[in-house]
Each structure stands twice: as structure tokens, then as C-alpha cells.
Amino acid sequence: MAVPRLYWRDLAPTTAYHAALFSSRFQPRSELHVHDFCEMTYVVAGRGIHLVNRQMLPVRTGDLIFVRQDDCHAISATDGTDLQFVNVAFPRAAWETFCALADVPREAWSSGVLPRAVRLPPDGRQKCEPAFRDALFSFHEGAPALALCRFWSLVSPYLVHPTATRAKDEARLPPWLRGACWAMHDEQNLHAGLPRFIELSGVSRAHLSRSLKAHCHQTPTEVVNRLRLERAAMLLATTTDEIGEIAAACGFGTLSYFYRRFRERYRQSPRAYRLQAPKAIAP
Numbered sequence: 001m002a003v004p005r006l007y008w009r010d011l012a013p014t015t016a017y018h019a020a021l022f023s024s025r026f027q028p029r030s031e032l033h034v035h036d037f038c039e040m041t042y043v044v045a046g047r048g049i050h051l052v053n054r055q056m057l058p059v060r061t062g063d064l065i066f067v068r069q070d071d072c073h074a075i076s077a078t079d080g081t082d083l084q085f086v087n088v089a090f091p092r093a094a095w096e097t098f099c100a101l102a103d104v105p106r107e108a109w110s111s112g113v114l115p116r117a118v119r120l121p122p123d124g125r126q127k128c129e130p131a132f133r134d135a136l137f138s139f140h141e142g143a144p145a146l147a148l149c150r151f152w153s154l155v156s157p158y159l160v161h162p163t164a165t166r167a168k169d170e171a172r173l174p175p176w177l178r179g180a181c182w183a184m185h186d187e188q189n190l191h192a193g194l195p196r197f198i199e200l201s202g203v204s205r206a207h208l209s210r211s212l213k214a215h216c217h218q219t220p221t222e223v224v225n226r227l228r229l230e231r232a233a234m235l236l237a238t239t240t241d242e243i244g245e246i247a248a249a250c251g252f253g254t255l256s257y258f259y260r261r262f263r264e265r266y267r268q269s270p271r272a273y274r275l276q277a278p279k280a281i282a283p
Contacts, residue, residue, distance in 0.1 A: 003072055006035035008091050015143035017090040017151075019136040022075070024048070024083040029076030038109075039067040039089045040155060041075070042132040046083035050075050053113055059085075062125045064158055066109045066116040068092075073115075086132040088139075090148060098152050108160040116159055121182050124158050131155050176202055177211050184227055191251040194224050228252065229265045236274040243270050 012018040022030065024046065032051065043063040050057045050065065052073035059065070059075065067073060069092045077083035099106070109116050120128055131154040138147035173181070180201040183189055189196045197220055201208045208220050216223065228250040235246045247258035247270075262270050 004033050008037045016145040017148045019088045019139035024077035030074045032074040034072045041065040041087045044084040046081040048077045048083040062120045064118045
């Protein structure tokens with residue numbers, strides 16, 4: 001049986017994008033299909049199965065999924081729950097133009113056999129769910145292009161953010177370890193470093209080390225240093241704080257150690273990284 005192919009010219013030829021709310025109370029599953037456009041889907045509630053490119057992937061509340069042109073997929077509810085998700089569709093050409101302007105790397109959404117899927121942390125859910133609902137409301141008010149740009153700007157960082165965790169990876173982490181890792185994104189916890197990481201995990205250092213090695217292939221010290229460097233890179237690109245202040249705020253004991261670790265990670269000095277970061281045009 002041939003899989004139906006959907007075309008943008010038939011779905012929403014006169015609008016910048018299309019948005020819809022799906023509920024399994026009214027439709028138990030979406031039908032298997034392919035399309036010539038891209039989609040972002042956010043799971044608002046419930047659990048389900050995403051059948052995509054001949055593989056079955058679990059989905060649940062808080063999942064963000066990017067479906068590419070020509071992905072063959074369908075989503076259905078499981079466990080008798082009311083699966084609800086908001087779907088926002090848009091032309092691939094428009095998305096690629098946005099990616100070029102916003103420096104969204106292609107590998108964040110177009111590489112691999114399976115589409116990108118991210119299980120969002122609580123703060124990500126608080127930002128993404130309203131963004132999807134606003135896009136849904138704006139669609140019914142005419143779907144202006146500005147609304148689509150605003151939606152992309154709010155949601156796309158979660159496809160590429162270095163601390164975002166893929167759903168399949170997060171599912172493998174024990175709850176205590178997942179909670180400790182996310183808590184370490186807090187500035188105060190990052191500054192406190194490894195002792196705070198051990199405290200937050202609620203287990204011994206040896207147990208934490210074994211678990212991180214098994215699930216993340218990193219030591220506790222490597223995880224802390226990675227998170228500190230990622231925060232430092234963000235501050236270099238988004239603030240005018242002195243480099244020494246940033247290093248201290250992120251928990252690095254000496255400036256020389258910070259410079260050495262930063263070069264190892266980003267292949268350039270903190271100053272060079274800051275100079276290369278995208279800048280707003282100023283008079």
C-alpha cells in the first residue's frame with residue numbers, strides 16, 4: 001500500500017505556516033505519511049509511539065520533535081492515555097533561510113536516519129509549550145510570517161543547545177542522576193563544583209563516577225568542567241563581563257587553567273571566541 005505524500009501547496013499555500021492541535025480523544029492516531037515540508041511537534045500531554053522511518057520511538061509529555069521533509073511517520077497514543085501534541089509545519093526553504101541567519105547548524109535537524117528528538121527539562125517546557133500554543137493561536141488569526149519567526153527563535157535553541165538531552169539518552173539515566181545533572185546547570189551549583197554535584201546526587205563519589213561512566217562515558221570532573229565551559233562560552237558571547245570575571249563566576253580557580261581548558265574544548269582562546277561570536281550591528 002502506497003504511503004500518501006502531503007504537499008505544502010495543498011496544506012497551506014497562502015500562509016507562512018500551518019499549526020494544529022492533535023488529541024487522541026478525537027483521533028486515535030495520525031496516519032502514516034510523508035511530506036515535502038518540515039514540522040516541529042511538541043507533546044503537551046500523554047504518552048505515545050512515533051513510528052518513523054520504520055522504527056518505533058516512545059514519546060511523552062515534554063518531547064520536542066523535528067520532522068524533516070521525506071521522513072515517513074505517524075504518531076499514536078498508548079496506555080489508553082489522551083495524547084495531545086501541537087504540530088507546526090512550514091516550508092523547508094523558509095526554515096533553511098532562518099537557519100542560515102540564526103546560525104542553526106544543519107546537523108542539529110537534518111542528519112541521521114531518525115529525526116531530532118529532545119526531551120526538554122522543566123525550564124524548556126515552560127518556554128516551548130507557550131511558544132507552540134502562541135503559534136497555534138496566531139495561525140488561526142492569519143499565520144503571519146512574523147509569528148513563525150518568533151516561534152523559531154524561541155524553540156530552535158532547544159534543538160541545538162549543548163545541554164539539551166535527546167529523549168532516548170535521558171530515558172537511560174536513573175532519575176537521581178538526571179536530576180543532579182540538570183541541577184548542576186544552576187550558576188551557584190556550577191561554582192561549587194564537584195562537591196555540590198556529589199551532594200545533589202545523594203550517592204557516594206564512587207557510585208556517581210560509576211554511573212556517569214556507564215551512562216555518559218565521562219567522569220564527574222569531566223561533566224562539571226564541560227558544563228562550566230559551556231556556560232563560560234555563553235557568557236563570552238552574550239555579555240561584556242571581563243574574561244577573568246567569567247572564569248571566576250563559572251568556578252575556575254585560576255585564569256590560566258580556564259584558558260587551557262577553554263582552548264582544549266573550543267580550539268581558540270576565550271578572547272578569540274568572543275570576537276567571533278555573532279554581534280549586533282551597532283552605529
